Amino acid sequence: MAAITIRYMSFPKTEPPPIFIQSVVDVFTRFEKQISTLLLNKGLTSNGVLLIIRNELVNLGFQVESGKRKTEKIQ
Numbered sequence: 611m612a613a614i615t616i617r618y619m620s621f622p623k624t625e626p627p628p629i630f631i632q633s634v635v636d637v638f639t640r641f642e643k644q645i646s647t648l649l650l651n652k653g654l655t656s657n658g659v660l661l662i663i664r665n666e667l668v669n670l671g672f673q674v675e676s677g678k679r680k681t682e683k684i685q
Contacts, residue, residue, distance in 0.1 A: 616642065630670070637666040 616638045620627035638645070641663050647653040654662075657677065664674045676682040 615639075633670050634667070637663050637670070640666070 616635050618631070618635060620631060643649055644662050645654055645659045660667075660674060660676075664676065667674045673684050675684050
């Protein structure tokens with residue numbers, strides 16, 4: 611099987627992506643086998659993906675919702 615790669619686009623296309631983008635892509639790459647829709651029999655929900663990568667994104671300084679309840683959402 612060929613290596614899976616993360617594909618993304620940054621806008622505007624005429625500008626280079628912001629510096630932080632590579633860190634975000636690195637997070638998705640590290641967890642690719644666990645979240646890839648190409649590798650799983652059934653894809654995860656967005657909350658399922660966030661459950662797996664949330665702590666890494668928080669460590670990068672992002673605020674990330676932890677669930678659907680009011681207390682788990684970002685206001």
